[in-house]
Amino acid sequence: MAHTARTPSTSASAATANEDDDEAPFQLVRTKRRAQRTAANKTYSSSNGAFTGPASSSSSGFAYASSSTSRRRGAKAKVNGVVEAEEEEEARRAVHRACEAVDVFVRYLGSELGSAGAKDGERPTYAQQLAATLSSIWPAPIAIPSNLTDDERIPLRRTTPEATSLDSTTSSETGSKQHSSSATQDGCSQSTARPRAIVPTRIVCLGLGSPCTSRSAQIQLALLVVVRKWLAMLHASRSSTTGGDGGGEEDLTENEGAEGVERVKVECVAYDPVFSSGDRSVLHTYGVLVASAPSSPSSPSSPSSSNPINTYYTAPLTHPTLLYMPHCDRTLYETTLTLSSPAHTRTPLILLSNMLANYTLTANLATASPTLHALIPRFAVAALPNYAGGSKALLVHERMREDVRADIARFVRLWDRNALRDLGFHWVETLE
Known part of the structure; x- marks a missing residue:
C-alpha cells in the first residue's frame, strides 16, 4: 500500500484555516487626531473657504472665525472709507488747481483795465x-484810477459770505438808480x-x-x-460824478475811486447741469451764486x-442784465432770448x-429760430478779441509791470x- 507524502505547504494551509475559524471578526479602529499647535490668527485656506483664529487644545486644529463676516464688512468699510477720503x-x-489757473487768467486779462492803453506807434497787447x-462798449465817464494794486483792480476771490448773496430789494433799488444815472450820462460820445x-x-x-x-x-x-x-x-x-453833493470829476480822488469799486457789487449767478460740487466751490470762491434748474410752468413752486x-x-x-453765454448752441x-427779449x-x-x-447763413433760421431772426439785424455788435497763441510780444511789452510779466x-x-x-457782445440800443 503506497503512502502519499503531505507537502509542507498543504499542512500550513490547513492550519491557517483552523486558526481563522477561531479569531474574532475584523474591526476598523479610528485613531485619534492629535491637536495641532497653530499661531494665533493664522489663516488657512481650503476649498470651503478661509478659517482663522487661535487653536485650542480640544479642537481639531482648525477654528472657525465666529466674527469673520463682521470683520470682512469692517475691512470693506475701511477700504471704502480710504477710497472716499x-x-x-x-x-x-482739483478745486485748488482750477482756482490757481483762473487767478492767472484774471491777473493778465484784467491787467489793463482803466489804463491809458498802448503808446503812440506801439502795438497794443492782448490785455490792452x-x-x-470793454471801454468802447461801456465808456467810463471819468478817468479810472490808474495806480490801483492788482487786488484793487481785480479782486481775485471773495472772502465774505455776503459776496454770493442776492438781495433783490437792495439790488433792485441800486440798479434802478445806477441805470437812470447812466442814462443821463452821454458817455458814449467816444463811439x-x-x-x-x-x-x-x-x-x-x-x-x-x-x-x-x-x-x-x-x-x-476769468x-x-x-x-x-x-x-x-x-x-x-x-x-461819484452824480452824487448828491454835485461833485464832478475833480472831486473823485484815486483812493475814493478804489473804495467805490468795493462798495458797488454786480450780482452774478450761474447755471449749468454739469456743475459738480467742486465746480460750485470754484464759483463760490469768485462770488458767483449757483442757481437751480429752470422751473417748468406746470410746477413753478416745486421744491x-x-x-x-x-x-x-x-x-x-x-x-439791467448781461447774459453771459459763450459757445452755447x-x-x-x-430759448433764452425768447424769454428775456421777445x-x-x-x-x-x-x-x-x-x-x-x-447764423444768418442758416436756411431755416426764420422758422427754427424766429426770435434770433428778428433780433440779429437790430443788434449792435462788438467782437471780443482773442489770443490765438504765438509770440509773447502779443501779450506784454517790456515796459510793463514785472508782476504782470511774471x-x-x-x-x-x-x-x-x-x-x-x-x-x-450783442445789444439793442437802450431806452432814453
Whole structure:
C-alpha cells in the first residue's frame, strides 16, 4: 500500500484555516487626531473657504472665525472709507488747481483795465485790446484810477459770505438808480457809430461748463470776473460824478475811486447741469451764486426748483442784465432770448455769445429760430478779441509791470486758444 507524502505547504494551509475559524471578526479602529499647535490668527485656506483664529487644545486644529463676516464688512468699510477720503482729497486738489489757473487768467486779462492803453506807434497787447473793447462798449465817464494794486483792480476771490448773496430789494433799488444815472450820462460820445449799451447790474451765466475739468471754462470764468470788475468800476465812478453833493470829476480822488469799486457789487449767478460740487466751490470762491434748474410752468413752486435760473432772465427784467453765454448752441440762445427779449421789444439786456451773424447763413433760421431772426439785424455788435497763441510780444511789452510779466509763461502754458474764439457782445440800443 503506497503512502502519499503531505507537502509542507498543504499542512500550513490547513492550519491557517483552523486558526481563522477561531479569531474574532475584523474591526476598523479610528485613531485619534492629535491637536495641532497653530499661531494665533493664522489663516488657512481650503476649498470651503478661509478659517482663522487661535487653536485650542480640544479642537481639531482648525477654528472657525465666529466674527469673520463682521470683520470682512469692517475691512470693506475701511477700504471704502480710504477710497472716499482719497476722492475727497483729489476733489480738493482739483478745486485748488482750477482756482490757481483762473487767478492767472484774471491777473493778465484784467491787467489793463482803466489804463491809458498802448503808446503812440506801439502795438497794443492782448490785455490792452480787451480793455479797449470793454471801454468802447461801456465808456467810463471819468478817468479810472490808474495806480490801483492788482487786488484793487481785480479782486481775485471773495472772502465774505455776503459776496454770493442776492438781495433783490437792495439790488433792485441800486440798479434802478445806477441805470437812470447812466442814462443821463452821454458817455458814449467816444463811439458815435454804436448805440448806447446798458451798464448791467446783474450777470447771468449759462452753459459755462466745468471749471474743475475744462480749461476753456476756467478762461471764460476769468473773463466773467474781469467784466464784472469793469462794470463795478463804472458804477462806482458814475455814482461819484452824480452824487448828491454835485461833485464832478475833480472831486473823485484815486483812493475814493478804489473804495467805490468795493462798495458797488454786480450780482452774478450761474447755471449749468454739469456743475459738480467742486465746480460750485470754484464759483463760490469768485462770488458767483449757483442757481437751480429752470422751473417748468406746470410746477413753478416745486421744491426742486428753488431759486431757478430762468427767473433771472425772464421778461420783464428788473435789472439791467448781461447774459453771459459763450459757445452755447443756437437752440439755447433762441430759448433764452425768447424769454428775456421777445421780438420787437426793448429790454435792458446785453448778450455775450457766439457771433450771431453767422447764423444768418442758416436756411431755416426764420422758422427754427424766429426770435434770433428778428433780433440779429437790430443788434449792435462788438467782437471780443482773442489770443490765438504765438509770440509773447502779443501779450506784454517790456515796459510793463514785472508782476504782470511774471505770469506770462504760465498764462501761455495754460491758455486755450479756442476758449474765447468768435465771441462778441450783442445789444439793442437802450431806452432814453
